[in-house]
Amino acid sequence: MSSELWKEALRYFPGGVNSPVRAAVKPYPFYVSQGKGAYIYTEDGNSLIDYVLGYGPLILGHANEYVKEKVIEQIEKGWLFGIPSRVEIELARKISFHMPSIEKIRFVNSGTEATMNAIRLARGYTKRDKILKFNGNYHGAHDYALVDAGSAASEFGVPNSEGIPQEVLKTVIVCEYNDLQCVEKKLKNEDIAAVIVEPVMGNMGVIPPEKGFLKGLREFTSTYNTLLIFDEVITGFRLSMGGAQEYFGVSADLTTLGKIIGGGFPIGAFGGKREIMDMLTPSGKVFNAGTFNANPISMTAGLATLEVMERENVIEKTTYVAEKVTEELERIKYPHVINRVKNMFQIFFGVEKVSNATEARRAKKEVYLKFQVNLMKNGVYFPPSQFESVFTSLAHYDDNVISDTVLAIKKSSELS
Ligand SMILES: Cc1ncc(COP(=O)(O)O)c(C=O)c1O
Numbered sequence: 001m002s003s004e005l006w007k008e009a010l011r012y013f014p015g016g017v018n019s020p021v022r023a024a025v026k027p028y029p030f031y032v033s034q035g036k037g038a039y040i041y042t043e044d045g046n047s048l049i050d051y052v053l054g055y056g057p058l059i060l061g062h063a064n065e066y067v068k069e070k071v072i073e074q075i076e077k078g079w080l081f082g083i084p085s086r087v088e089i090e091l092a093r094k095i096s097f098h099m100p101s102i103e104k105i106r107f108v109n110s111g112t113e114a115t116m117n118a119i120r121l122a123r124g125y126t127k128r129d130k131i132l133k134f135n136g137n138y139h140g141a142h143d144y145a146l147v148d149a150g151s152a153a154s155e156f157g158v159p160n161s162e163g164i165p166q167e168v169l170k171t172v173i174v175c176e177y178n179d180l181q182c183v184e185k186k187l188k189n190e191d192i193a194a195v196i197v198e199p200v201m202g203n204m205g206v207i208p209p210e211k212g213f214l215k216g217l218r219e220f221t222s223t224y225n226t227l228l229i230f231d232e233v234i235t236g237f238r239l240s241m242g243g244a245q246e247y248f249g250v251s252a253d254l255t256t257l258g259k260i261i262g263g264g265f266p267i268g269a270f271g272g273k274r275e276i277m278d279m280l281t282p283s284g285k286v287f288n289a290g291t292f293n294a295n296p297i298s299m300t301a302g303l304a305t306l307e308v309m310e311r312e313n314v315i316e317k318t319t320y321v322a323e324k325v326t327e328e329l330e331r332i333k334y335p336h337v338i339n340r341v342k343n344m345f346q347i348f349f350g351v352e353k354v355s356n357a358t359e360a361r362r363a364k365k366e367v368y369l370k371f372q373v374n375l376m377k378n379g380v381y382f383p384p385s386q387f388e389s390v391f392t393s394l395a396h397y398d399d400n401v402i403s404d405t406v407l408a409i410k411k412s413s414e415l416s
Pocket residue numbers: 109110111112113115138139140141198202203231232233234258259267268
């Protein structure tokens with residue numbers, strides 16, 4: 001039973017969990033015993049249609065057969081060498097083909113490592129110390145990212161984590177998302193190595209960039225010789241095969257990836273222009289290394305996932321599901337706004353517009369939570385936090401899954 005597991009977990013883990021957002025499930029986290037397709041199965045004998053999908057990586061759904069087959073083949077051959085293997089080249093070739101701004105790439109193990117290293121590289125390249133980020137953007141759990149951070153950092157009231165040296169904090173400048181004037185002013189007045197941005201914000205709910213925002217970032221960073229880093233840990237291979245860069249027609253100097261490119265296994269990557277990437281060790285003097293970098297299991301699962309995506313028009317199918325689900329959400333009587341970009345979306349109650357983190361924080365979180373709990377009772381799992389994104393998968397592209405979701409939304413919409 002989940003209740004018993006939870007009691008024991010509280011003894012071993014701070015707050016009972018190993019990543020904070022998992023403790024946002026009320027009244028206590030349920031424990032999952034299995035996942036298959038669009039469904040997760042709990043230790044309490046319930047099944048739920050899963051719209052969290054491991055917080056984004058599982059764009060094919062749980063335990064996809066093709067990915068499973070390829071991973072098992074790789075396990076038969078061995079799972080860690082500390083020596084290069086063919087599959088890392090195959091995955092790099094595919095990523096670079098779809099995202100041409102990535103001329104060279106380094107595989108690491110998480111989105112956190114990806115952004116941490118991309119920032120270090122930008123500093124090494126420009127010989128400047130400061131970076132500019134946006135309020136509510138989440139770039140992982142390292143010191144340079146935990147300033148006005150979204151996701152669980154906002155959910156649990158610590159957008160600015162304790163334990164980060166003042167000297168570090170002084171190097172991180174923050175603007176409001178979609179505020180180009182602020183960006184121009186800061187770039188003009190400070191020596192900034194890089195602007196790092198989530199091209200679609202997926203960590204304060206979903207917040208799209210306003211028209212011209214990303215293009216404006218491109219223009220201003222070029223003018224001030226500052227690097228532009230697109231954090232595509234969520235959007236990479238989600239909005240289009242070429243990520244947000246292809247979708248919005250804006251090219252970044254450095255890109256960070258994670259989630260989907262590991263097919264559900266631990267992954268991160270950063271890549272970009274050859275001349276910048278060649279500053280990395282061993283060809284340059286900006287250090288990065290890792291025992292598990294480019295581990296063959298994550299490489300294989302990622303490659304298999306991208307192969308299915310190429311074959312099966314996954315982005316359009318997942319977008320269709322998101323359209324159907326949000327059409328039903330629109331019918332909810334309680335005043336709300338829905339932000340959706342392709343196959344990622346979120347609903348905010350009690351507000352008319354959400355275009356930045358400050359507006360997202362004004363939404364009625366307690367109403368969202370009530371809706372999320374109602375949905376769980378009706379067999380559908382939405383993120384347990386207002387500040388996460390709802391995702392769809394290929395496995396959700398199924399009439400029964402969609403109609404059961406629509407029915408659950410109807411039954412869950414009494415919110416006053
Ligand atoms: C945009 C973005 N960047 C970075 C990260 C950090 O990735 P990870 O959790 O794999 O460290 C996340 C999610 O956690 C993310 O959503």
